[in-house]
Amino acid sequence: MREITYRKVVAERFGGSDVLRTVQATLPVPPPGHARVRVLAAGIGFTDLMARSGDYLLQRRTPFTPGYELAGEVVDFTVDSRTPAWLRAGARVAAALTKMAAYSEFITLPLWQLVPLPEGLDPHLASAVPLDYLTAISLLDTHGRLRTGDTVLIQGASGGVGQAVGTLGRLRGLRMYGTASSSGSREALARHGVTFIDYRREDFEVVLREREPDGVQAVFDHIGGNNLSKGYRVLAPGGVLVSYAFSGRPGRMVGDTVRGAARVKFMNLQPHRRTALSMVPREIKADHAGYRTALGNLLDMAKRGAITPQIAATFPLAKAADVHAALERREITGKVVLTMS
Template sequence: MSAIRYRKIVVERFGDPEALQTVEATLPALQTGHARVKVLAIGVGFTDLMARTGDYLLQRKVPFSPGYELVGEVVDFDTAGQNPAWLKDGVRVAVALTKMAAYTEFISLPLWQLVPLPEGLDPHLAAAVPLDYLTALSVLDTHGRVGQGDAVLIQGAGGGVGQALTRLGELRGLRMYGTASADGSEERLARQGVTFINYRQQDFEVELREREPDGVQAVFDHIGGTNLTKGYRLLAPGGVLVSYAFSGRPGHMVADTVRGALRVQLMNLRPGRRAALSMVPNEIKTDHAWYRSALERVLGMAHRGEIAPRIGAVLPLMKAADAHAALERREITGKVILAAT
């Protein structure tokens, strides 16, 4: 098939949500080892907002399309004769990208990146799964290596990644403490057996010391700064601090990520406890087999109803600026999905 005309949302210049503009583009003819995909739904993550302002470690240069995750339908493909049985025109796939580019109506992707959607799984629900749940699997299994009965502290337990951590943690039988502040957090977390700590009103270190005097097996942190030191101090012998972002000081995230990553490396030199960094786009790039099996697994869980990401809003792709603005005003809790068609 020939070139396809389509629209995408790009960050023209770093800045506020108005920096997101619609542009027309042409998808080139099919390349060997690739598929061309018509996008149905895109998951919006906090990382997209950081990248829009130019404050993200794996920053793309402007102009670029934000977004790490999408669900779409295969338009055509060229496997050079290595045809997996599931790959057909029209088949629905989910994808997590290694470089942001998801706010688009069409995209060309290498075949290894496409994971088939279980038959009948709602594309909006599926688009809420890839990045948050792959991050949760990386944090819990690859780096945290936690198991049944372990006590863990989950920072930001009500956010996208936080919800994935609490749900998978519940299924693994973890004893969970979670920080949050949004309205309704306490009730929502209680339903998953998570003990709520309001990070705006309580000091999580004081609370945890009282409740877990022998320390916790793991702390999962996306804030950085003093949280890292406090989290590390809470670890029981053999425990692990897994850091997966450094988002505590908007506007300083690149510098804080570089500094924070170094601190994690230094902590890891001390005996008795571990510290680890999770960076999923890089983990996908370096381990395609992990990516494919982990994404297949969580999509299967979504299909069976074992995980059910909370969708806060579904907006048309062309309203991406409104979605970012609403998220920044904290008007939406739950995952935001952009519908491309």
């Protein structure tokens, strides 16, 4: 084994898309229980944009390399007692990271974090699965504990996580309502069995009180603020409000996130209903086996076409700053994947 020289994207400081730089680095020989992976594709999420601007609670230091999800090819590895039998040089893998680092041509990862790609699954498609769909699993199963026939409200149902929840919710036989702003979302959500609520023209609390007078079993919220109280009020007895993100004021996102999380925990002290916080990177770190099983199942579903992440565009690694800027200007809607040379 020898050192590998490669390129990666680095946020040198917090700020606009111009703080992203493509730099050259050296990857040393992997320590025991780790592999070096040639990254083939990395997914871009809005969490990456928040981290770059300094508004993400789990990324408080610079410099750093953005990105939580990737698909790649194993270059080499150093064995230990837990090395999986399937692992070999050249094996294609996917991974969800517990610490941002995916915008990179090569990366060193612990062996437990690698999940084999099903034969024939496009690595670009695979790189769009981990973050959104593992978040959906966290919402539906880990915290929601939902059963066939249960009714849920998905805030931001046309976003990446919202679409993942809708896709998996349909397969689980859930009854679903989803808030979105675009009239074109109605048809897209209907394909997953999600009833569209136009949040610009309708109050979801009023709509649900009329259509679901007994309440819903779960509300999945990524907004926070007054939506938390409204979502809590539409829950049925025993229902759960799960928060997986918070919208805050520019420059004050971290503080608003902390206050939102504290509010969710305080609400959980009230009787008859539950609240929960979904923080996927921490959940992955806490349950390695559960993570590998969940991501393995999702990749199998992607191979079969049971889930179909919608990739809006692909760009080379060197265009990461341009992609961030375009996403912030709303010139691109949907999942974007970075590709490596």
